Amino acid sequence: MKPLEVVNLSKNFGGLEALGRISFSVLPGEILGIIGPNGAGKTTLFNCISGFLSFDSGSVALFEHNIEGYKPYQIVNLGLTRTWQLLKPFFGMRVMEAIMVPSFCRRARAKHHSKKEKQEKLIEILEDMGLGEKIWQEVDNLNQGELRLLDIARALVTFPKILLLDEPFSGLSHKEIKNISNVVRNLNTQGLPVVIIEHRLRELMRLVQKVVVINFGQKIAEGTPELIVRDANVIKAYLGERRPKIALA
């Protein structure tokens, strides 16, 4: 059973085609990277999958369950959780409170049998993220890297069956990127399929097993990282085309 299958997904903003018949699927236990130049439609794709935007045609199936027209919170309760490129932290709360909010969703409540069990699980997630010492800190006092980790921790509290990360490396230092890469790899070894949008290709290519490349709303390539970096279309999308030399007279 494929965790996520997107078939011919299209989305237009007025006359602009943001996504044109995009198809891909995520296999169990896979890390899939989605790359593409700025404005290619990657985040729009995530918004369509996670229910924040409606799409015009095509279908999105989560474990062979069609989720077209579902509200974002319903999709989370079916097991697909996303994080945000532009961080949306719960300012004005403590880390522990912020992490408790997703534990109130239906999916998380069904998994916890007792209060104690739930607290232990929350603390365990924070410790896995390396935020164990920040439990009682105000969210406002965390730095960018910690906020990213908290965002991922928040997603994990909903017990996702598939995780969508929107540019988890943006604005982070190399050390923090390594940290987040390790977290993602650990989650993946526990069997969680992950989809990552990323601009930092060097770090991404080490992490993923398969890459989908999008440009101007079209899928232009799909394959293993080794194949993608040699793909002519991809190189063209990122670097542009060599202009034909005009013979000087």
Add this chain to the structure above:
Amino acid sequence: MNLPGKLESFTRNQSPFGLLVLVAMAVFGLVSDNLFYIEVIKVAAIYAIFAMSWDILTGYTHEVNFGCAFFIGGAGYLSGILNSIFSFSLYLAIPLSALAAGISGIFIGYLTLRLKGPYFAMATLAFASILFKLSFIFYEITGGEEGISGLDVFTDDPTKDFFVAWGVMVAVYFTLMLYAQSKHGMILKAIRADEDATQSAGINTAYYKTEAFAISGFMAGIGGGVFAHSQMHIGPTMLSGHISTIIILLAIIGGMGTIVGPLLGAICLTIINEYLRVVEEYRIVLYTGILILLIYLIPEGLLNLKFIKKSKMLSFLFLGDRKPT
């Protein structure tokens, strides 16, 4: 690490200062035999109900509700009509009208869900204005400009009347505290920080916002009913933009999003307002002058001041916030 249980955390997180204010008012009511002072703190207690009920919606979601007069005046009028025309007992009329206010809260909440910021404020203002106009159009029932007079009173004794208002205020205070410190309050705070992120945490934000609207409406409705019957009168001023604005100012000056803040703000400022009656000609000027000054100097509100939030002792004293070590 052990997190306290729900009930335990409720008793732990009580603001000592809030409790002190509640007790001090009761003691004052018992000791004082000056009817004017009793009347003043009765009005203060009712305004505290209004300010706290406004706070549970706006303080926790930061969507400014400019139409609290809709619930206050609406419930007051409904209770007055039920009492004077249909001769319902006031102990039935007040809960019924509060319930009606709560249900209309669900309705308005549902209609204004998608609105944000100034658009939300204008929509809520419009609802209150509709009711204000209706009170003049249906003057045969509502008495038009004069309102409805001669409503039943709780008791004949002003001190006992005060204790009725005080009891309702205490009940509203503890209910809202319990609500704000429960998971509902936490989710409202998360919605205030970011609604999309709360949705992507699997929370049906529309439901919680509507619920907060209903509770805010219900509590304001109780206050409106108690106000109408304790004054024996309900007039169109309680539906006007004036009352909404005053309540918003009281709550903001006290410190929104804390429940204790609006309680404090409403009580202190109402007492100041009534005390200024010794210079009646200048009262409105002085009172609004004080409000403008306070809003200018402390836009975040008294209890949201930085040094209170930072200080361990003060934040415990005023907000009941125990900083873990």
